[in-house]
Amino acid sequence: MILSRYAERSEAFRVLLQGFTLPEVCVAFTVLGVGTTALLSGWNFFNREVATERCRVERFYEAFSAMEKLIESKPLCTDSLIQGPVSVQLERLPGNVHLAWAVVQNEGVSLKRLVRCK
8 A cells, every 4th residue: 555655656756757748848938929029019118108208298398498488588579489399479469569478389299378578
């Protein structure tokens, strides 16, 4: 009885030591490859989205700084300026010669504010 248990355990152990068959190894590598490809494509998508958002933030800061310069400089009410990729348009407010709507646009970013002008 003890001998038969030992024989059963040693047979089971010998089966475990034989390793994996070639088809099992191929399937494992295929699953590993598909999983890695999926993770890498997700990582690539994430990096592209981060880069896109950084560009949007940079465009917003460019438009914001152009608006701040416009507020400090008090331009003529009839001016329409283009400063690089940033365009500034002024629309005089009816009834007041010293106020105008300033619209600053930069590649999808648009800021509008009431400003004093000369």
